[in-house]
Amino acid sequence: MNKRNQAKNHKPQAALSQNRSRRWQIYMLMLVFAALLVSGFFLAGRQHFSSMDYGMKNSRLRKQIDALEAEKRRLILAREVSLSPAEIKRVAKKAGLADAAEMPVEVAQVSPTVSGKAIPTSAAPAKSMVLKTAAISPAVSAPRPTAAVYTKPEKPEKQIRKTTLAE
Amino acid sequence: MKRQIKPKTKNLKQVAFVRFMLIVAVFVLWIGGISVRLVHLQVTQHAWLKEQAVNNRQDVKHTRMLRGTIFDRNERALAMSLRVKTLYADPSEISDVETTAETLARVLKLNASQIAAQINEGKNAKKRYVAIARKLEEDVVQRINKGLDLSDKKKADLPNFVGLHWREDQKRSYPYQSLAAQVVGFNDAADDGKAGIEQSQDEILHGKVIKKLQERDRLGRVYDETESERDAPSDVVLTIDTAFQYMVEQALEKGVRSSAAKSGIAIVMNPKTGEILALANYPTFDPNTISESVEEHIGNKAIQGVYSPGSVFKIVTYGSALDKNLFLPDDMIDSGNGTIEVAKHIFKDSHGVGRVSYSQAMAHSSNVCAIKTGLSVGREDFFGMVKKMGFGSKTGIELPAETQGIVRPVEKWNGDSLASMSIGYEIGVTALQMASAFATIANDGVRAQPHIIKETRRAGEQPNSVTKREQTQVVAAATARNLKTMLRQVVLTGTGRRAQLNGYTAAGKTGTAWKFNAQSKTIDSSKYVSSFIGMAPADNPEIVVAVIMDEPKAGARDGGMVSAPVFREIAQQILQELRVMPDAPIKQEALVARVTPETPLRAAPEAKKSESKPEIKKGVTPQAPKEKSKDIKKTNERKLPNGSKITARNPRDDGVRFILYLGVATKIET
Numbered sequence: 134m135n136k137r138n139q140a141k142n143h144k145p146q147a148a149l150s151q152n153r154s155r156r157w158q159i160y161m162l163m164l165v166f167a168a169l170l171v172s173g174f175f176l177a178g179r180q181h182f183s184s185m186d187y188g189m190k191n192s193r194l195r196k197q198i199d200a201l202e203a204e205k206r207r208l209i210l211a212r213e214v215s216l217s218p219a220e221i222k223r224v225a226k227k228a229g230l231a232d233a234a235e236m237p238v239e240v241a242q243v244s245p246t247v248s249g250k251a252i253p254t255s256a257a258p259a260k261s262m263v264l265k266t267a268a269i270s271p272a273v274s275a276p277r278p279t280a281a282v283y284t285k286p287e288k289p290e291k292q293i294r295k296t297t298l299a300e
Numbered sequence: 301m302k303r304q305i306k307p308k309t310k311n312l313k314q315v316a317f318v319r320f321m322l323i324v325a326v327f328v329l330w331i332g333g334i335s336v337r338l339v340h341l342q343v344t345q346h347a348w349l350k351e352q353a354v355n356n357r358q359d360v361k362h363t364r365m366l367r368g369t370i371f372d373r374n375e376r377a378l379a380m381s382l383r384v385k386t387l388y389a390d391p392s393e394i395s396d397v398e399t400t401a402e403t404l405a406r407v408l409k410l411n412a413s414q415i416a417a418q419i420n421e422g423k424n425a426k427k428r429y430v431a432i433a434r435k436l437e438e439d440v441v442q443r444i445n446k447g448l449d450l451s452d453k454k455k456a457d458l459p460n461f462v463g464l465h466w467r468e469d470q471k472r473s474y475p476y477q478s479l480a481a482q483v484v485g486f487n488d489a490a491d492d493g494k495a496g497i498e499q500s501q502d503e504i505l506h507g508k509v510i511k512k513l514q515e516r517d518r519l520g521r522v523y524d525e526t527e528s529e530r531d532a533p534s535d536v537v538l539t540i541d542t543a544f545q546y547m548v549e550q551a552l553e554k555g556v557r558s559s560a561a562k563s564g565i566a567i568v569m570n571p572k573t574g575e576i577l578a579l580a581n582y583p584t585f586d587p588n589t590i591s592e593s594v595e596e597h598i599g600n601k602a603i604q605g606v607y608s609p610g611s612v613f614k615i616v617t618y619g620s621a622l623d624k625n626l627f628l629p630d631d632m633i634d635s636g637n638g639t640i641e642v643a644k645h646i647f648k649d650s651h652g653v654g655r656v657s658y659s660q661a662m663a664h665s666s667n668v669c670a671i672k673t674g675l676s677v678g679r680e681d682f683f684g685m686v687k688k689m690g691f692g693s694k695t696g697i698e699l700p701a702e703t704q705g706i707v708r709p710v711e712k713w714n715g716d717s718l719a720s721m722s723i724g725y726e727i728g729v730t731a732l733q734m735a736s737a738f739a740t741i742a743n744d745g746v747r748a749q750p751h752i753i754k755e756t757r758r759a760g761e762q763p764n765s766v767t768k769r770e771q772t773q774v775v776a777a778a779t780a781r782n783l784k785t786m787l788r789q790v791v792l793t794g795t796g797r798r799a800q801l802n803g804y805t806a807a808g809k810t811g812t813a814w815k816f817n818a819q820s821k822t823i824d825s826s827k828y829v830s831s832f833i834g835m836a837p838a839d840n841p842e843i844v845v846a847v848i849m850d851e852p853k854a855g856a857r858d859g860g861m862v863s864a865p866v867f868r869e870i871a872q873q874i875l876q877e878l879r880v881m882p883d884a885p886i887k888q889e890a891l892v893a894r895v896t897p898e899t900p901l902r903a904a905p906e907a908k909k910s911e912s913k914p915e916i917k918k919g920v921t922p923q924a925p926k927e928k929s930k931d932i933k934k935t936n937e938r939k940l941p942n943g944s945k946i947t948a949r950n951p952r953d954d955g956v957r958f959i960l961y962l963g964v965a966t967k968i969e970t
Contacts, residue, residue: 188515188523195525203383203438206366213377213475218546 359514359522363468365507368533370484370497372542373754377475378484379498379587381491381507384435384471387444387464391423391430394463403461407447408433432464435471457520470507474587480545482600483538483579483699483752486587495598497536497752499700504534504756537754537763539575544568547873548578552847555866556582559830559852565602565731566866567846568874571739571835574748574771576697577843577874603695603702606728607829607848610813611665611859613724613734615741615783617674618662620685622779626676629659629786635668643715647671647723662786663794665810667723674722682718683710688774689737690747691729698753705729724813725823735846738808738833741787742841745780746771788838798864799834801872803882807841808834808867810859815851827851832863836871837883845870
């Protein structure tokens with residue numbers, strides 16, 4: 134083998150080893166790019182599915198908000214219904230209470246104008262007219278309109294009788 | 301040998317090349333074919349494919365936003381909409397009509413054959429919407445969904461039953477039922493306002509249709525939702541106060557019933573601002589059950605009904621004369637023998653008043669004095685005052701179908717028209733026009749436009765307040781004050797004494813007018829319109845109350861007897877509620893009193909026989925027998941769900957009822 138041949142034989146070997154290392158570099162680069170591509174796809178897929186998931190959750194929450202708003206409205210309406218006079222009347226009647234407006238209640242009037250003399254408030258101490266007039270039977274049968282008179286405080290019986298005087 | 305090997309190598313290379321090219325050709329053909337197909341699909345069938353894709357993925361939903369709410373001045377909801385659902389069938393999706401109908405009938409408790417007939421009819425007509433059950437609330441919807449969950453097909457949307465769907469709908473509710481029904485109005489099935497505020501404010505109350513674009517996955521689950529821009533409807537706040545409205549309606553109902561009137565109207569107005577605080581009509585209706593209502597009761601007679609006002613119109617007559625400085629309230633006028641003839645028409649007073657002051661003439665409602673005053677004013681000036689007071693034109697209140705009344709121009713007047721109009725005939729007015737005229741006088745001659753809407757508002761925006769209205773000076777302040785003095789006399793000594801309040805001064809005018817018979821075109825002297833319009837407190841009025849009774853039949857039928865007591869009841873309560881300082885002595889008269897034996901609501905027959913009426917002796921407090929009281933205790937004990945017991949205060953099953961009525965009553969002048 135001459136020098137020329139030796140050089141010829143050496144060159145391909147160096148080139149081959151160079152080629153081999155470059156090939157590996159290419160393979161590695163391809164692998165990196167492939168990995169990048171795959172991870173990109175993977176991330177994109179994950180993003181897509183998570184966005185769908187968020188969309189679904191969002192939709193569910195919107196539905197929930199609508200339902201809660203509807204419920205709030207229903208409750209407001211129920212409160213208004215229960216506050217309405219007709220409903221209060223109905224419930225009161227159910228509870229056994231009677232409507233004062235429907236009762237034949239007569240209001241006796243205690244007017245100082247009939248006797249012409251009004252008793253000073255100090256002269257009629259702590260005796261409740263309410264109890265006395267309410268407790269006396271003639272007030273029941275008195276014709277309407279009735280008038281009551283302030284009388285002397287020392288004669289409560291007479292005072293009571295005069296409550297039935299017709300005007 | 302070398303020559304033989306060389307071609308072999310060449311052949312192998314050629315074969316490899318040919319094979320490679322073959323594969324490339326196959327690939328090229330394949331990709332080319334696909335490309336051609338893709339181009340064909342995307343160019344020629346683009347529209348059809350896009351439609352298919354959108355249909356599979358997207359769902360367009362049209363829903364109407366909930367209609368705005370109507371509130372009173374204290375934020376109480378008078379009309380409100382709720383989200384409800386309507387169950388409908390799509391006949392094109394239903395193959396087994398009988399089974400579907402039977403299932404629906406079982407769940408909805410309806411007639412199966414009727415449902416089947418409905419679906420079949422829809423199928424024949426190629427309909428895709430057949431309503432099965434309308435406007436159902438959420439709890440009912442859930443119950444139906446459970447009952448209809450029979451299909452194998454897993455649907456994202458309920459009900460899980462082939463061919464059946466829910467459609468979102470809305471339902472209008474009126475929680476206060478008949479309260480202010482003519483003011484609030486009502487809606488039809490399509491949620492369009494048909495009366496009252498619902499009709500007049502329909503444009504702003506109306507919920508816009510919103511378009512929802514929903515993206516769905518293959519299971520029908522929504523994963524994306526796009527909503528077109530919402531334009532939310534507005535809420536309307538009224539000047540009405542539900543508490544006042546209730547008081548007014550109660551007093552009016554009582555008044556109409558006690559006088560056996562055909563109908564009644566009551567208006568409460570703030571003269572300073574023109575706000576309507578209450579507007580009631582009786583009989584009334586419940587907008588929740590509009591189909592059961594009497595058509596005649598639906599209209600708002602306060603603004604739609606025209607009537608001859610009678611003597612209440614004398615404020616215009618005297619007002620126009622005072623404005624021309626023709627007299628002062630204390631000047632004298634002679635009514636003569638109580639009759640006056642104008643253009644061969646004899647007008648009479650109901651009772652002669654002789655020579656009296658103008659104030660007394662007004663107080664006793666002398667027709668002759670009013671006619672004389674009207675004649676002294678003259679046609680043009682009288683007509684001018686009528687127009688200035690707002691008669692013959694709409695008040696502008698935000699309610700539909702308001703009438704302007706009937707006011708004929710001067711050219712069309714007869715010889716006796718001025719005389720007739722001076723006492724409130726030959727003219728047609730509405731109750732609101734009359735109330736507004738009195739409010740003008742109450743407000744020292746300044747006319748505040750009557751209105752019923754306080755503000756409109758939209759969520760997240762500043763409310764659009766409409767309380768500040770134009771105010772115009774209609775008559776001089778001095779004229780208004782003089783008129784108030786005269787009206788005060790009406791209540792103090794005149795025909796309106798029954799309108800006297802306890803603790804407050806009041807001023808007003810009674811009116812009793814014969815009704816016009818449209819058939820005979822004459823006055824019908826057997827039918828009246830009795831009214832009282834007044835203000836309180838007299839010097840600085842906070843409220844103006846108008847009460848008009850149509851055709852009272854029982855007892856005295858004049859305005860002073862029929863309408864004035866209703867005014868008193870209304871004004872007394874509202875002034876106290878408004879915390880207006882009393883300007884007159886308070887009569888602490890009725891401290892109470894009465895023990896009323898009453899027939900029991902649910903008395904046993906034995907009890908009825910033995911204790912038909914409790915014997916009440918003088919000086920003895922009536923009491924139920926002791927044994928009886930034991931029974932009462934027993935019967936009134938009730939168990940609560942938590943186990944505790946309560947005793948009802950008011951015995952239900954006894955024979956005697958004691959009512960202790962504590963309160964201040966006004967003395968009635970008779």
